[in-house]
Structure formats: C-alpha cells, structure tokens
Amino acid sequence: MDKTIPTDNLTEKQKDYATFLPALSSFYARDLGKARHQEDYIKPERVPQNFEHGVEGMNYMKSKDTYFYYKWHLYSAGHADLNMKHFSVRDDIIRNRDRNDNWVLGDSGGFQIGKGVWEGDWKDPHCPKAKKKREQVLAFMDGNMDYGMILDIPAWVSRSPAGAAASKINSYQEAVDGTKINNDYFMKNRNGNCKFLNVLQGENFQQADDWYTQMKDYCDPKKYPSTHFNGWAMGGQNMCDIHLALKRLVALRFDGLLEKGVHDVMHFLGTSKLEWAVLLTDVQRAIRKYHNENFMITFDCASPFLASANGQIYTDIEIEDKKKWTYRMQPSVDDKAFATETKLFRDAVLQKGIFNSFMDSAISKRLMLKDITCYKPGDLNKMGNEGKTSWDSFSYTLQMAHNVWTHITAVQEANRQYDAGLNPKMLVEEKFDRLAFKDIVNAVFATSSRDEANMVIEEFSRFWMSIIGTRGATGKKTVNASTQFSNLFEEA
Numbered sequence: 001m002d003k004t005i006p007t008d009n010l011t012e013k014q015k016d017y018a019t020f021l022p023a024l025s026s027f028y029a030r031d032l033g034k035a036r037h038q039e040d041y042i043k044p045e046r047v048p049q050n051f052e053h054g055v056e057g058m059n060y061m062k063s064k065d066t067y068f069y070y071k072w073h074l075y076s077a078g079h080a081d082l083n084m085k086h087f088s089v090r091d092d093i094i095r096n097r098d099r100n101d102n103w104v105l106g107d108s109g110g111f112q113i114g115k116g117v118w119e120g121d122w123k124d125p126h127c128p129k130a131k132k133k134r135e136q137v138l139a140f141m142d143g144n145m146d147y148g149m150i151l152d153i154p155a156w157v158s159r160s161p162a163g164a165a166a167s168k169i170n171s172y173q174e175a176v177d178g179t180k181i182n183n184d185y186f187m188k189n190r191n192g193n194c195k196f197l198n199v200l201q202g203e204n205f206q207q208a209d210d211w212y213t214q215m216k217d218y219c220d221p222k223k224y225p226s227t228h229f230n231g232w233a234m235g236g237q238n239m240c241d242i243h244l245a246l247k248r249l250v251a252l253r254f255d256g257l258l259e260k261g262v263h264d265v266m267h268f269l270g271t272s273k274l275e276w277a278v279l280l281t282d283v284q285r286a287i288r289k290y291h292n293e294n295f296m297i298t299f300d301c302a303s304p305f306l307a308s309a310n311g312q313i314y315t316d317i318e319i320e321d322k323k324k325w326t327y328r329m330q331p332s333v334d335d336k337a338f339a340t341e342t343k344l345f346r347d348a349v350l351q352k353g354i355f356n357s358f359m360d361s362a363i364s365k366r367l368m369l370k371d372i373t374c375y376k377p378g379d380l381n382k383m384g385n386e387g388k389t390s391w392d393s394f395s396y397t398l399q400m401a402h403n404v405w406t407h408i409t410a411v412q413e414a415n416r417q418y419d420a421g422l423n424p425k426m427l428v429e430e431k432f433d434r435l436a437f438k439d440i441v442n443a444v445f446a447t448s449s450r451d452e453a454n455m456v457i458e459e460f461s462r463f464w465m466s467i468i469g470t471r472g473a474t475g476k477k478t479v480n481a482s483t484q485f486s487n488l489f490e491e492a
Helices: 026-037 108-114 128-144 159-168 172-189 205-219 242-254 274-292 303-309 345-351 394-417 438-444 450-459 481-490
Strands: 019-022 072-076 101-106 148-151 195-200 231-234 265-268 295-303 312-318 326-331
Touching: 019 072, 019 394, 026 394, 072 205, 072 295, 101 205, 101 295, 108 159, 128 172, 128 303, 148 265, 172 195, 172 205, 195 205, 195 265, 231 242, 242 438, 242 450, 274 295, 274 345, 274 394, 303 312, 303 394, 312 394, 326 345, 326 394, 438 450
Parallel strands: 019 295, 072 101, 101 148, 148 195, 195 231, 231 265, 265 295
Antiparallel strands: 312 326
C-alpha cells in the first residue's frame, strides 16, 4: 500500500457540468457519526489498515483528511432526526459540517407524506400533527441547509391507499391546497439562513401546467419582495420528460422567474441516468449563455447507497459513442473463504474471476478483500449468531463509499467524453439529419420570445420521444405518470 495516495479531489473535476448530488443515506451518516462519537463502535482491528485517516476519512464532504472530496450533496429531512433541541449522532456530519467545504440541498420529506409515514390532515392548516411536522422540517432546513425544497405534497398521494388515508389528501387539488398551506408557513416563518426551491409537481402535462400556474407566484419578488422562494425543484412529470421540462424553463424565463441572483438553482429529483447528466449540462450551459450566467442545475439519486443495501457494488462505467451509457453494478463478493485474504480488493476480485473488470476507487484502492468479507466460518455476528454472510454492517458502509465515488466519477466522465465528441445514443437522432440535443437546446434559448421558443420545442417533438425519461420510460409515454406508480414508490 502506497501511503502517499492523495485525496481524490472530485470537486476540482466538476467543471461547468450539471451537478450530481449524492442522496446521502441515513445509514451511512449514522455509521460515520457513531464512529466519531462512540468509542469502539467500529473496533480498531475492523478498520482497514490502509485507512490512514480512519473511518472519519470516509466523510467525503470534508476537503482535508479524507479519501475523496466532493462538495455538493443532498440530505432528506424525511430520514433525519428533526428534533433540533438535542444532539443527533445520525445527523452529526450534516449538523456540524464545515460550510466552507460543502453545499447541501435539503429534501423536505414530502415523499414521507405520500407514503403515509407522516400522518395528519395536511389540508387543514391547524391539524396538530401536520403543524408540528411542518414546523420541525422548516427548523431543520433553516438550521442545516444551504438550499431546501419546500414541503410539497406529491400529486400522486391520492392514488396511494396508505398515503391518502394517513394524509387525508384525496385528490390532486387537495395536494395543491396542502402544499400551499406549507408554502405559506415557510414563507412567513423562514429565518433566511436557507434558500428555498419551489417544487413543481403534476402527473401529466395538464396537471404540471396547472400546478405551475397555481404555485409560480411564490417565487415572484414583485409579489413577495423579501420572502419569495429562490429557485425550482422539478418533481413529478417535470423531472422525467424533457419536452415538458423545456417548456417549463421557457415559461420561467419569460415570466421573469429564472433571474440572476434571484432564481439561480433548479433541481431535478431522482435522476440517475448518465444520458440525463449530459443533457442537463447542455440545458445549464444554454441558459447561462442566453439568460442567467449564475444558473445551476442539480440532480440527485440514491443509487450508490441502494445498490450496496441490495448487495451490489459498482464495477465499471460503460461509455461508447452512440450506445447506451451506464455504470455497471454487480452482486458483490460475499464468501467466508476470503475472510483472511490480504490481496488488495481489485487484485483479488480480478484474479479470482469474480468480476471481468473493476474500476478502482479512492476507497477500494485502500481495501483488502478481507475488509469486506470479514466473517470466517464459525464467527459470530453482533447478535451472537453465525450468519450466512461474510459481511458485517461496516462492509455495507465501505461499499457505499466506493459506490458514491464511482457514481460521481461516472457522471463527470460522461460529461468529459460528451465534450470530447462522444454522444449517447438517445441524444443524437440520425433519422432527422443527425440532430443533436445540444443544438436544439441552444436554438430554444437563443430565441427572443416565448412563442418562438415554444415553436422550436414543438418542431422537434418527435425527437423528444426518443429521450428516455429518468423513470425509465420515453417522454410522450410518460404523459400519464400513473403508469410509473411503482417506480415512484421505489425511488425517492
């Protein structure tokens, strides 16, 4: 092991790309918090011997004494300890972060309302349960976040039996009305420490347009000079259909709601496809060029953490011209026979034929195989039992860190290759004289009127059908997003 391996500074490699936000897992945050504050939570002999900064070095939000550093993150109030009056080991790396090192967007936890986890009559501004949760979320955002999403009630809540029963939201309009109650509370009671994004919902074009019409004033500095919201979050159909997203951006521009220094951030919820990583970079660059030079697009997903929770590890990135672009995940190695294997992780998994290829990360470079497969036959786990797996809970944490590095690197590499001239298949349409997405987007935002911009969008409506949405379906086929109900509940 070369002890001189430097911190991999992924922040410096970000350039002018749309910004991926790893959706930090509360499991991962808890493990780092407990390792920081509870002696022997992770015993010294369990810490990989090549971890020169110990477990704390896995806190990639820090710029120093860490294995890799990345500035931008998302953390959900839906998984946080919202009681700000006492210490929380789970949220410690968020609450006590150095804000000079990092930028964090807070997810409000509206998904928890949709799932029925946060009970209360959310259409009644005086309901005690809803009122308490609303107050807690705002206090958590104001106390910990750089930007936060308002506490929206997703348009699909009424179709979720558990969500509708727990939230008392039984229609699309009731979801709108409940969101307005939350918006009004946030606007009146925010302390100014956190900037807020106005969340746009809607399950189809009609709902999305209606939601925008009813909610857009909350971002209008003319109507709310000192308390207006500070940008936009694209939820529902807005986040997974590029046709609708472009139309919404045009509306925002010509409604004066995408202004420099006022509405500089737009977030796309739950976006994991590499093609969308470069697509959103094109959109960001076009808006910076023609309208708002400070404009920043962010997008998040929890895939690195969910993959590990499901026993998978990122093994490689696949980026070829005019092909599907992806990061490769496979079931990770889990074998008690390897509990004493001291070969470096990559060397071991390749030599043993477990993977055909493996991209080393700033984490895996420091791991021996036994750091993952830590239980040998006969070993008892923390519950005092001999389990079937060779992993303990820290095995998951280590692989989560590897997966986060690989996902960030995949997004950045996709943008680098895109700038070098490679194109993912779905962003170039050979049938139409080789149309390129970036050229159309530039044409849209080079226009001087709303009608002209919308005409350009509609001229290429057939092209939008070929762009796979973030939920796995093509644009026009997701006009009624009720077909994506199961996906909405699997990915938050």
